[in-house]
Amino acid sequence: MGFSMDAAPMIETVRQQLEDFIAAKGLRRTKQRDVIIEAAFGTKEHFNAEELHDMTRKIDRSISRATVYRTLGLLVECKLLREVDLGRDQTFYDPNFLDKPEHNHLICVDCDRVVEFEDDHIAIMEDCITKRLGFSPASKSIRIIAKCDQLERTGACSHLQKTLETGANRH
């Protein structure tokens, strides 16, 4: 659940890109960094540091929280991973920006679902606004907070059901 079928080729791309970054910076490739990448890009879900730590420990129990935090910094720095603000307390990380560099997020207040979406008009509008204000575009993050139609209509939402059953996404 939550794991992509075609994650394997993606992970090779990621590994290569990190290796280049490591070489350029005179850093070292380690077993821990490989495991953390495997965990981080073996899912298409967003995760926080604690969740990634749990995922890595399923592969190698000895990996420490500190190493997870340090590697997350590295992965963000070399642009393999992006920080996303989902309106929760911790920093979340999104492994899907390699596939879809321009996507944004809709967050449901009812069922906590996070839906990714792309829209070409947004980029154009962002350009206009930025220039109008005397700046140049650097990046953007559009977060839409929404209410679940399914819940409103039927009184139940499949995602909320799932969340309650598995205890996932609790915060």
Add this chain to the structure above:
Amino acid sequence: MGFSMDAAPMIETVRQQLEDFIAAKGLRRTKQRDVIIEAAFGTKEHFNAEELHDMTRKIDRSISRATVYRTLGLLVECKLLREVDLGRDQTFYDPNFLDKPEHNHLICVDCDRVVEFEDDHIAIMEDCITKRLGFSPASKSIRIIAKCDQLERTGACSHLQKTLETGANRH
């Protein structure tokens, strides 16, 4: 600096709105809450809890950090204040949503300036996207990260200068 000339009438509106909220919930009006409101809405700048605590202590030195945090929660709950994510570590609060309920933020990576803007097209687009994905709009937050044209062109930015001189906005 950073204080609005017509803050006084605004504060009366705020006080009234909080009073209604307090009455409806069976809470109490206190000296501390009055002071915190005076500080929070006596500026048009965004602030974090620590900064608001400093501002209140200029009016009444005895007000504690805990009360500031608790009152911030109250003000957000009754929609007088809104939390904004400026990409920094702490939560910031924006007192300008009463005046401009639909505004968004542009944040400069060069000079840390935060510019508020409104744009009617955004609301329309947000509606389209939300409905397309099977949700109903609840709220949105668009954050544009930009680069300062002034700095790029002239090698200096008035805001950056000011920031360095006064030590404001440091983080």
Add this chain to the structure above:
DNA sequence: GTTTCTGCAAAGGTTTTGCAACAAA
């Protein structure tokens, strides 16, 4: 062999909370 990396535990910074005294209604 040198330099980077790791795990541990401790520290850092922000926000929340338990509690006894206090103030509002």
Add this chain to the structure above:
DNA sequence: TTTGTTGCAAAACCTTTGCAGAAAC
């Protein structure tokens, strides 16, 4: 008088960091 509120200090929480040993080059 009752109930909500405050200030203090401690706790909780996420994240970073110092250090000695281990691993990569």
